[in-house]
Amino acid sequence: MSQAASRSNEPLIHHWMPFTANKQFQEAPRIIARAEGVHYWNTLGEQLLDGVSGLYTTPAGHGRREIREAVTRQLEELDYAPAFQFGVPGSFRLAHELAQMLPEGLNRVFFAGSGSEAVETALKIAIQYHRVRGQGQRQRLIGRARGYHGVNFAGWSVGGMVKNRDAFGLGLPGVAHMRHTHIPENRNVMGQGEHGGIDLADDLQRLVDLHGADTIAACIVEPIAGSTGVLVPPKGYLERLRAICDKHGILLIFDEVICGFGRTGHAFAADAFGVTPDILTMAKAITNGNIPMAAIAVREDIQQAILDAAGPDAVEFFHGYTYSAHPVACAAALATLKLYRDEDLFARAAALTPKFLERIASLADIPIVTDTRGYGLLGAVDLAVDGSAGKRGFAVLRRCFEQGLVIRVAGDTVVFAPLFITTEDELDQMFALLRGVLKTV
């Protein structure tokens, strides 16, 4: 792969890129021009492998004709209609289909445009739910160290990734964090570790003891912490959180923006771990990454309490987005869910999981690798720090791109999340490319 392969015909200077080293990018741009299946092509037509399903968005494969055609048909029929006080047919069908897929009881669905918006929505629902039940003093939100819940103010505040926090000040008041769940005793484990689950979850009980249960509205966690580098909950952890929330009337929110839609080999991580939250956020793979969309599923009685608290003609929940339940996003999501069903893609993810995790574990023999872990089709490899934190990780990201592989890095952690349609041979190609790079950084 040549550096020039990514040269752009456009001036690069005007686009301020998100979560990107903009200065470095302008020196050595990494431009992806086309995608099909598990492959990308850069601006010179050189092929790359997608090792992270877009951004955990595109498990069914890039360039799916079925989604494209559904989007085109929708645009021909109805491009946009107001989402406030008016509805479009696809949103009701989609909410119904999601309700059939979601864990039992999570059967009321609100729509938004991104994972960050889904988290803000979930947290506001939790606070209003307590208020309408006469517990408006429940304003405190509990997050977790190394958690990632997007970049809007509440999600950022309950998040726990230091680099995402230190530039923007104190965040929302009344937020507290539990410890993250990655402890040394569970190093080099595929699946859930044996150690620490109860003690780590009891951080929530300690926060209840400190602040009082009647001040706490919700506890939000990613079942598997994704962005920070794939932290798998130890055995018993999620069950314990559920029990503590039940005991103290705290709403448990699972942020499944990454974990949802088959990434764990099950429809949702809630199914994989056998723990049902009160609210569940989704985004990314809901449309196979083709159109921005997010959804927030809540327990029926949570929505009913909010509806009942308002008059017959009143707006019950003063929240929503211009693009909530966008008709084209709904069409893309409906076509995506059909693909997941017709091609049994969640089962395909489950079948690929042992082969994938075996390959992640095999990287432990590389000298600079200090930890390997994974669950479902989410895997991570920690690398020894080389000088400054993140330097080696960024070098791996750049080298992999030059060698024809797109992966994610979180600091010095390499994250893999292959598409569900990836073949064993393509997995072997990805790991051979990564091995080659890890020997040179």
Ligand SMILES: Cc1ncc(COP(=O)(O)O)c(CNc2cccc(C(=O)O)c2)c1O
């Ligand atoms: C659990 C979770 N919650 C909320 C968001 C925010 O979603 P939006 O970005 O659509 O607003 C996310 C997003 N997660 C995310 C986004 C971009 C990159 C990476 C990475 O791990 O490299 C992860 C996420 O992973």
